[in-house]
Amino acid sequence: MEGDSAPAAGLEDRPYRRIATEEAWAPPELFAEYRRILDSGEADVGFASLMGYFLTSSHPQPRTVVERLTSLGPDRLAAMDATGIARQVIAMTAPGTQVLDPDTATAMARLANDRLAEAVRDHPDRYTGLASVGLEDAGTAVEELDRAVNQLGLRGLMVNSHVKGQYLDHPRFRPILEKVADLGVPLYLHPQTLPGPVVGPWQEAGLDGAIWGFAAETGLHLLRIITSGTLDRVPGLRVVVGHLGEGLPYFAHRIDHMHAKQVASGRYEAIRPLEQRPSEYLRTHVWLTTSGMPATLPILFAREVVGRDRVMYAMDYPYQYEAAEVAxxxxxxxxDEEKAAFFQGIAEEVFGIG
Structure with missing residues (x-):
């Protein structure tokens, strides 16, 4: 097996296999398309901020990230071995297909799914893959998702948050969500940069990326899915979200309180009665991962809010690759039995890892 680096001190084998559940990858063709968009001068300001940094900076940090993103071979396996990671759940990095025109997005998703599935076949004990689709054409997306899961063996759908400023609670995306539910696989909701019309104040303060803007944008997306009643209309949908829930567990009580007031007052057309309190959907439809959020106290808090069976380990490779965080x-x-579930058992159940 490729990738034979010894684990760092303190990361020797445990009575569980560490499964990292939010690990990023990109085919080189995707970056070539991103560079074309950047060179066109017509890139969305949020996209230009995010991918302009990673694809044009001469700093070694973004250059290393890009190099690691395109590897599904020995380099990735060696990095896993060095940090004691037995398996990665791998999906297309942000912003994925969602900045591409519909035809290009569909073609790129198909290429990526084929290549990721090949890597999974080559390393079945080390990799699990999540599908990508072109989200703007729901019919084509449903067809590709069916192919990716039923023919290629991929184990979920990665959506890198908003689709050119639109969110998954919009009715146009419902056929995709219904297909995810029908297939019995999870939707992984992952951040990307805020939409161009609202990114300005975040960008001017240097807060538009992972430091805070990603969490604010993706927390909004998940909350829209909840408060719109999408999970009542598609009750079989299972959602995975990283970074310990993008801040929502901390606000759970306030969200419930204010939602009830808004329902009672009829202030907003979009806020209607739900079958549960908003926070309860975090315990019935949503799973959290610890990607980029390794600190002990926040993890323990999130487990208490959403349930100890709904928080699982992730690294956020290669963006946040730190052996000390695994330790x-x-x-x-x-x-011990809860730790085994945290690192292994929950991921096996949610992603159907046999």
């Missing part, structure tokens, strides 16, 4: 989560003060 900190190995040391979580929770019972």
């Amino acid at each position: 900190e989560q190995d040391a979580l003060p929770i019972p």
Whole structure:
């Protein structure tokens, strides 16, 4: 097996397999398309901020990230071995297909799904793949998702948040969500940069990316899915979200309180009665991963809010690749059987890993 680096000190084998559940990848063709968009001078300001940094900066940090993103071979496996990661759940990096024109997005998703599925076949004990689709054409998206899951063996759908400023609670995306539910696989809702019309104040303060803007944007997206009643209309939909829920667990009580007031007052047409309180959907339809959020106290808090069976490990490779963060989560003060579920069992159940 390729990738034989010894794990760092303190990351020796445990009585569980560490499954990292939000690990990024991109085919080189996707970056070539991103560069074409950047060179056109017509790129959305948020996209230009995000991918302009990673694809044009001479700093070694973004250059290393881009190099690691395109590898599905020995380099990735060696990085996993060095941090004690037994398996990665791999999906297309943000912003994925969602900045491409519909035809290009569909073609890119098909190429990416084929290539990722090939890597999974080559390393079935190390990789699990999530599908990509071109989201603007729901019919084509449904067809490609069916192919990716039923023919290629991919185990979920990655959506890199908004689709050119539109969110998954919009009725145009419902056939895709219904297909995800029908297939019995999860939707992974992952951040990307805020839409161009609203990114300005974040960007001028240097807060538009992972430092805070990603969480604010994706937390909004998940909350829209909840408060719009989408999970009542598609009750079989299972949603995975990283970064410990993008801040929503911390605000759960306030969201419930204010939602009830808005329903009672009829202030907003968009806010209608739901079958549950908003926070309860975090315990019935949503799973959280710890990607980029390795600190002990926030993890323990999130587990109490959403349920100990709904928080699982992730690294956020290659954006946040730190051996010390794996060790900190190995040391979580929770019972051994819960730690085994946190690192392995929950991911196996949610992503159908046999």
